[in-house]
Amino acid sequence: MHTSIKIALTMLFIAASSSALFAQNFKPSEFPDRIILTWSDDPMTTQSVTWRTSPDVKVSKAQFILAPNTPIYLDSVETLPASTEFLEVDSVAANYHSVTFQELQAATTYAYRVGNEGTWSEWFQFTTAPKKGTPFTFAYFGDAQNNLKSQWSRIIRQAYSNLPKAAFMVHAGDLINSTQSDSEWGEWNYAGGFINAMIPSVSTPGNHEYDSEEDGTLVLDYHWQKQFTFPKNGPNEFSETVYYIDYSDLRLISLNSQEIVQNEKSMETQRAWLEKVLADNTQKWTVITFHHPIYSSGTGRDNKEFREAFKPVFDKYKVDLVLQGHDHSYGRGRNLPSGVANQDPAAQGPVYVVSVSGPKMYNLTFDKWMDRAASNTQLFQLISIEGDRLSYGAYTATGDLYDAFDLIKTENQPKQFIDRADKAIQEAIELTPGSEKKMTPEEMAEYMRTYKKGSK
Secondary structure, eight states, X not given: OOHXXXXXXXXXXXXXXXXXXXXXXXXXXXXXXXXXXXXXXXXXXXXXXXXXXXXXXXXXXXXXXXXXXXXXXXXXXXXXXXXXXXXXXXXXXXXXXXXEEOSOOTTOEEEEEEEOTTTOOOOEEEEOOXXXXXXXXXXXXXXXXXXXXXXXXXHHHHHHHHOTXXXXXXXXXXXXXXXXOHHHHHHHHXXXXXXXXXXXXXXXXXXXXXXXXXXXXXXXXXXXXXXXXXXXXXXXXXXXXXXXXXXXXXXXXXXXXXXXXXXXXXXXXXXXXXXXXXXXXXXSEEEEEOSSOSSOOBTTOOOHHXXXXXXXXXXXXXXXXXXXXXSSSEEEEEOOSSSSOOOOTTOOOOEEEEOBOSSOOOOBOSSOOOSEEESSOOEEEEEEEETTXXXXXXXXXXSOEEEEEEEEOOTTSOOEEEEOGGGSOOOOXXXXXXHHHHSOHHHHHHHHHHTOTTXX
C-alpha cells in the first residue's frame, strides 16, 4: 500500500477512535447524570428535577429533606418514586427520570439526591421561590449552541461565580447546535454540571432544537421534554415550550418563536394565548423570552411578520423586558415604534435585548436600532428585581460589566429608564475574524461608519 494512503487511513482511524471515545464520555450508566432543576408548577411550593441513567435502570427515586446544618440523617428524609421514560436517539439509549417535590415551604432551602441504593447522586440543594415583594436576581444566556464543553462552560461558570445564589437561569434558545445530538446535550450538561442541579433552568427552544419533516412539520428535539419539566399552562400543541412562571413580582413568559416564524397558524395561536396571559397578569414586572429577535442585531436578518404581530401586544400590555438570542451578537434598545431608537421617556414599550453566550459570532446589522451593541463578544446577563426597580447588567466572559440599565416604576407615573452603560467597559464593535473575505470594501466602510468609535 502506498505510504500516503497508509497515513491517511491511520489518521481516519485515529479520528474515528477519538470521536467514539469522546462520545463514550457522555454514555449513560447506572449512576444518575444530567441532573437538571426546572419548574412545572408554583415555584414557591414545588420543584421539579430530571436525570438520566442507562436503560437497565428501570426504577429510580428522589429523596429530599429540609436542609439541615447537621449531617443528613437518612431516617429523616422523604423518598419519592420517579416517573421514567425511555429514549433512544443518536445511537444512545437511556432512561430519563423525573420527580416533582410538592407541598414545599416558600423561601426555604431543601437538600435532595436522586438514584437508588448503591447509585445515589451527591446531595444537592435548592431554595423555593419567595413570596411576592421579595428581591431576587436571575441569569440570562443567549445562544450557547456550539463548542459547549470547551468554550461555553466558562460563561455559565463565570455567571455562577458572579452570582452563586441566582434564583434561576433563562436560556433563550439554541442551547445546542445539532438537533437530536446526544453528545451535544452531553456537552451542555457537562458545562452546567452541578449548577444545573442547584439553580433551576427556564429554557425556550430555538431553531437548532428543531428538525423539519418533508411536509414542513417541525419536530422538537426528543431530548427537550425528557430532560426539562416545564409548566403545561400554554397551548396544548406547544407543550413545555410556550408557558409562563410567576416568581415573586415577576411574570416570566416563554414563546416558541421557531413555530411563530415558520407557521402562520402557530403565530396566531401563540399571539391569542399571550394576550390572555398578559390581560390576566397581576404581577408588577413582565419579562418575555423567545429565540428569534423582534429587532435583529445580526447582519441580513429580519423577522418583520413576527414583529408586526407581537410588538403591538407587548406595547399594549407594557411588557418591561424582552430577552432573545439567534443573532450571535449583542444589541439593546427600547421604545422602537418604527425600528429607530426613540428615547421618549413617556413611551412604555419594552427594552429589547439580543445576546449570545457561546463562541459563534456574527457581525452587527447596519440598521442600528441599538443603544448599546457588541460583536465578537461572549456575554451573560444578571437581572435583579427589587420593588419598583429592575436592574440589568450584561457581563463579559471575564466578568467585566459591558452594559447596564435600570427600569423604575412609580405609581401613576411613566416608567423611567436609566442608562448605566457609561459605567461599563468600552463598546466592542470590531468585525469578526474573516469578515474581510465576506464583505465588500463598501460594506466594511459602512459598518465602520455605523459603529464608529464612541457611538451610542
